[in-house]
Amino acid sequence: MKAIVLAEHGSTSVLKYQDVPLPRVGPNEVLFKVKATGANFVDVWARKGMPGQNIIFPHISGSDAAGIVEEIGSEVTHVSAGDEIVVHPTLSCRMCEACARGNETLCKESKVWGFQTGPHNGGQAQYAVVPKYNVIQKLSRLTWEEAGSINLVLLTAWRMLVHRAKVKPGDHVLIWGAAGGVGTMAIQICRLFNAIPVAVVGSEEKLRRAHELGAAHLIDRHNQDVGAEIRRITERKGVDIVIEHTGQQTFPTSIRSLKWGGTLVTCGATTGFDASVDIRQLWNRQLQLLGSHMGNKSDLLEALRYVERGEISPVISHILPLEEVARGHDLIENASTIGKIVYIPTTS
Numbered sequence: 001m002k003a004i005v006l007a008e009h010g011s012t013s014v015l016k017y018q019d020v021p022l023p024r025v026g027p028n029e030v031l032f033k034v035k036a037t038g039a040n041f042v043d044v045w046a047r048k049g050m051p052g053q054n055i056i057f058p059h060i061s062g063s064d065a066a067g068i069v070e071e072i073g074s075e076v077t078h079v080s081a082g083d084e085i086v087v088h089p090t091l092s093c094r095m096c097e098a099c100a101r102g103n104e105t106l107c108k109e110s111k112v113w114g115f116q117t118g119p120h121n122g123g124q125a126q127y128a129v130v131p132k133y134n135v136i137q138k139l140s141r142l143t144w145e146e147a148g149s150i151n152l153v154l155l156t157a158w159r160m161l162v163h164r165a166k167v168k169p170g171d172h173v174l175i176w177g178a179a180g181g182v183g184t185m186a187i188q189i190c191r192l193f194n195a196i197p198v199a200v201v202g203s204e205e206k207l208r209r210a211h212e213l214g215a216a217h218l219i220d221r222h223n224q225d226v227g228a229e230i231r232r233i234t235e236r237k238g239v240d241i242v243i244e245h246t247g248q249q250t251f252p253t254s255i256r257s258l259k260w261g262g263t264l265v266t267c268g269a270t271t272g273f274d275a276s277v278d279i280r281q282l283w284n285r286q287l288q289l290l291g292s293h294m295g296n297k298s299d300l301l302e303a304l305r306y307v308e309r310g311e312i313s314p315v316i317s318h319i320l321p322l323e324e325v326a327r328g329h330d331l332i333e334n335a336s337t338i339g340k341i342v343y344i345p346t347t348s
Contacts, residue, residue, distance in 0.1 A: 003125030036148025037123035038064030039341035062123025066148035153181035159295035169194035179206035248272030315339025
């Protein structure tokens, strides 16, 4: 089969479209033909290298995928060949106390499929294998492109807002990168809970799209002072929640933008990991700083119910052939997308 393979870290030139062996199916695994696979920033981290993260080479990225079941292992009973499925991207041991309590993100063996897995184990290929636990029936109302793009960002944003920050009606929610994959989901989740999304973006087109998705307030980070705008919008009170995934460049503004007793929840650090905090701000203003990583299968199933009802919709920026993954990396690094990029494997 064909796949995009990494054998080393580097520029986009290390992304090779080449033949690799068809994955073998274990007793508790499912092999499926990939119809669409979504791009995420973890693909860039895998290619460039991330401090403290060991990427297993040869590596196939791709943490979102949708496709048709080709073969099932001997212990698989809930899907059959020909079924249309999507991937829940959080892998875990399924044996430890955290997993037994349904907290698979706290499992010491928890991994992001297509990022921390390998060798040759991700969605950017014609075929892929996942554990049976990570297989979910595809929603019939979604196209292949939509189904293959939404799960990771929906899961991440849902866990951040609903289960970690506990968003509620009337909350002002500052969303950095509101036109990105997580951001477009966060706007829609806020509207679902009657919260007030404040979208920070970097272009006129992104401002327009954020407004269409339901952002109540719009801030152009290139032409406006984000902190000053937050003070104006909230009458100097500050926001209830900050959705952080940009890190070093935005963290100080995020802290200053919180109301007393406010909550910052972060799932990443695309601009750098070394952010400073004045600890006096933390205790005196009684702030909550929360980490959030992906989500549990139950979180995803919960969120997908709203997708099925049409209350949350996938947002797709570009649909590219799998051979053009390098172009997708360039678009992500240049912040040239609104929502998600989707790759379509060529039929063999």
